[in-house]
Amino acid sequence: MSRPTEQAGRVDRVLVVGNGIAGLTAADTLRGAGFEGDLTIVGDETHAAYSRPALSKALLHDGDDLSHELAPPTHGATELLGVRATGLDVERRRVALDDGTDLPYDRLVIATGSRARRLSDLPEELTLRGLDDALHLRSRLAEKPSVIVVGGGPLGMEIASGCLAAGSQVTLVSQGVPLLLQLGPHLGEVFTAAARERGLTVVDTEYARLERGGAHAGASRVVLDDGTVLEADLVVTAVGDVPNTEWLASSGLVTSGPLTVDSRGLVRPDVAAAGDLAAFPTPYGIRRIPLWSSAIEQSKVAAAALIRGQEAPTLHFQPYFWTEQFGLSLKAVGYMPVFGPPAYVDGGPGGPALMRWAREDGTGVAAALNYRIPIPRLRRVTQQAA
Ligand SMILES: Cc1cc2nc3c(=O)[nH]c(=O)nc-3n(C[C@H](O)[C@H](O)[C@H](O)COP(=O)(O)OP(=O)(O)OC[C@H]3O[C@@H](n4cnc5c(N)ncnc54)[C@H](O)[C@@H]3O)c2cc1C
Known part of the structure; x- marks a missing residue:
């Protein structure tokens, strides 16, 4: 069913930029709602959509190949993988691609997620955001290198847990008690105690800086606030994420940072955004909630709003978070810490x-x-x- 809407004419072509869980869910939702027109997904990774949370859990701990983690898509869209969107013209309704072509749309879903924030430009600094990062880290762990993980949030702790399980000596560099900021003191202490019991060394610092060099080629050094220098074969940082919105600079919607949407996930009547890059109204103000279930809920609402406009329901979202690390498995619902x-x-x-x-x-x-x-x-x- 291609159908006209009140706001902006016929909807024959929907373009989804970003092939993560937000893009995938938006596309599946559109089809589920009866949209039969042209549906195209553009994603700059060469892989089909996969479970990102599993990268620091099943893939790192159990050598899982992730094949059973995500149900196959139902959208039947044309998927352009390994192709990056580089610009958006909202007046002409066209998205420019890095192969020099551009694609028209009647409705657009922006779902380009976020990337790992880095502490340096050093190639020795590893981060974990995509499947290629995870496969690279896993292959490096086969040598049982000594590892420093910088960042005491859920991702840093999961990486540290995976590295320990692979037989490495691991030091975690954290601003205060790990997980304190995300979960609060009680759960932070529970997880930190379990991590220490399994052999994790936890070092507290206000800030950390990376330096190249050390006992052998490829080693890296982490300098702490008091000048202490830590050295390891491998340094992995997990210090937050940065929304992938720079490609929108020409659109006038945003130049960097999060893209703000309304309570239906709309930026304007013909453009929706969902997932890690979107800031949306919550009981605690307009903010990003860069979680898997948040990306799913946002994109369901946004896809419906693109077709049904103001008739579509608004987002009523209750955060759901889970983590697996150091022999503990946590599921939590509600706003934390x-x-x-x-x-x-x-x-x-x-x-x-x-x-x-x-x-x-x-x-x-x-x-x-x-x-x-x-x-x-x-x-x-x-x-x-x-
Ligand atoms: C290792 C790891 C573990 C995690 N564990 C958990 C967890 O346990 N629980 C939880 O709730 N959340 C977890 N998260 C967060 C969760 O994975 C994200 O919230 C979710 O994947 C966001 O989905 P998204 O579709 O918005 O973004 P993404 O998954 O980042 O997908 C965006 C896609 O768009 C692509 N892209 C970017 N720019 C362009 C462009 N210009 N053109 C084309 N394509 C582009 C990206 O390469 C990517 O493929 C984890 C994240 C990571 C990295």
Whole structure:
């Protein structure tokens, strides 16, 4: 069904830029809603869409090939892979590509995600964002190198866990207690204790700087705030992400940083954006929530809004986060970090536990640590806390 909408004429051609989970979900949603026109996806990676969260979990820990991680797409779109979008003309409705061609659209989904923030231009600095990064890191770990991971967030901790499991000696350089900023003090301490028990060395610093050089070629040095120099065969940084929006500079929509969308994921009636690059209205202001489930929920809403305009529902989003590291598996629903001790709904400290916190604003957070529970039930536990 190609159908006219009130705002901007017929919708015969939809172009999706970005072949990650946001682009894939938008395309599947459009087809699911009956859109039968031309659907094209442009992605600069040469791989078909894959599970990015699995890169620092199954792929690093278990040597998984990721083939069973993501259901095959249902969109039947024309996929242009290994092709980068370089510019957008919103008046002419065309997207320029790095092969010198451009593509027209009636509706556009911008889903180019984000990339790893780097601490240096040194080629020795490894980051983990894409499948190629993960395969490279995994192959380097076969030599059991000593490793420094810079960054005590969920990704840094998962990488450290994977490197330890591969038999490396690992030092984690963190601003304060790992995971404190993302999860809060209770869970931060639980994960840090498990990590130390498994042999992780944790070093606290306000900032870290990378330098080339060391005992042998290819080694790198990390300089801490007090001048201490750490050295290892391999340095991996996990210090945040940067939205991939520079290609939009010519469009006038944004020159860098996040692209702001409305509560339906629209930038304008014929352009939607979803996923890690999009900042959207939340109860805590307009912000990015660069999580897998956030990308999925945003893109479902945005795809519907591109076709149905103001008739489409707005985004009502409750964050869902999970991590697996150092023998612990956590699922959490609600806005984190959380402060103070948890109330135990089931289980208790030191073992499998279902926990909840009540936030000051009346919302709840529920977390399952090494505890099997379906996500819908976990969501209901957050309401108990309210
Ligand atoms: C290693 C790792 C582990 C993670 N683990 C978790 C987790 O446990 N739980 C969780 O909730 N979240 C996790 N995340 C975050 C989650 O993966 C992201 O929130 C999600 O993948 C965002 O999807 P996206 O489609 O917006 O962006 P992306 O997945 O980044 O996809 C965007 C795609 O667009 C491409 N692209 C960029 N620029 C252009 C261009 N100009 N032209 C064409 N294509 C372009 C990119 O190469 C990429 O393929 C993890 C992220 C990483 C890196």
